[in-house]
Amino acid sequence: MVSFSSLLTNLNHGSAPFISTFLLIHLTAPALANVGGSEMASQVMILGREYYQTSFGEKYLLLGPIIVHSLSGITRRLLAPGKPISLVHLAAYPLLLLAPIHFLTHRAIPALPSEPISSLSPSELDYQFVVHHLHKYPVVSWTLYGALILTTIVHAVEGAVVVWNTWTPKMRVNQQGKTRSVRLAAALMAFGGPVLSGVYVLSRELPFLLKGMAERFDAVLRSVPIYRLE
Template identity: 45%
Template sequence: MRRGVIPYLTKIAHGSSPFITTFLLIHLAPPALANLGGSSLSSQTMLLGREYYQTNFGEKYLVFAPIAIHALSAFMKRVLSGPKNPPRPAWSVLTITGYATMWLLLPVHFLVHRRFPTSSTAPILEVGPSELDFEFVKVGLRAWPWRSALLYGGLVVCVVLHVADGVGVMWNVYLAGGSWGRRMKRSVRRYRRAGLVVGVALPVLSGLVVLVREPIFAFASTVKRFEAVFLMSWVYRL
């Protein structure tokens, strides 16, 4: 019986992927655009993107729900498959990047950038969405350069590699039939990781370099509030 559930879990995991991918493209576009217009363009683009994903409906049902459904269905699929017949090896890129993202990088990122800024305690005093732009990111990169670089860079690389291998899995399931599909499968397998790293991860990471080289334009009092937000995370208190 439990084996019969696995195909449904696979479809659920695959069905949630387009929502997550859409969110990622919107969320990663602003730092990438820093290469063209610095923090000003990045912040403007981010504020526009929030119209999609940071609303009462959008955040719950277009971001949190798909991520939770995707992670839970993949986890249940592994549990129900048993240790002798896992969906894929535990050391595969897809599995490692998924676990690293869900259990370490994403929780830290969410708490620091979404939950902790809402604290009403001094000196944070509820950093509002209009204040939480890329000046916040710059403060983190300036005050904790190595930790911030590893967290941002690790999250971006893990997400991009996970998407790249996820594309390969979905291609095998839905599009690999026939001679055309087999030829395209070889091309996709060869270029998907390199293409996504060069096309997505590299512009985002180079955008962060542009941001850290800029001066901080926020008021000194605002910088202290930003630093207090970061210090609420155990990562930045080490």
């Protein structure tokens, strides 16, 4: 009989591949801004949305796995309060705040039907939205994007090691010392570097928006309290 702890582990690990697939698709767009700026990033993002922003995909391939992954992980920690906090947990805690802020800013609030937002469509909510708020709120935007990208990569890499070691104990990967440092440094350079440099390229573009669209974008950002700090 499977114990409750084992069930939580299975749910946590089983939901991870869905989230990893989303991240690979989602982060490809800003990385390709290095090549073609906001136009190419927008085109790739629109293609990626065919996977994660359909009526089925968003519920069952993205939000569902994220909720299951988060709740199972939190519950496991609550059931083992004396267990040492590992790097995978330290990276996860900021994500519990950063991910909802990102979702509200880039998905939930733009979909509101009230004026002046008026339900921004996926084609309207392209990477000009990112360019716009990188220019209007550079400090908050860079802080949120930078922290989200770095903590996501650290959590994903360390989480992948945990999953691997759990299910293939005879081929365990070292989770400590120099090996971990090299692994994280390589992952941050390979994945974080292109994404962050893509965000930099976007920040150097000038927003190309009609006045009405800029006002709708501003209304989205004003609805997120953290942007009011700048």
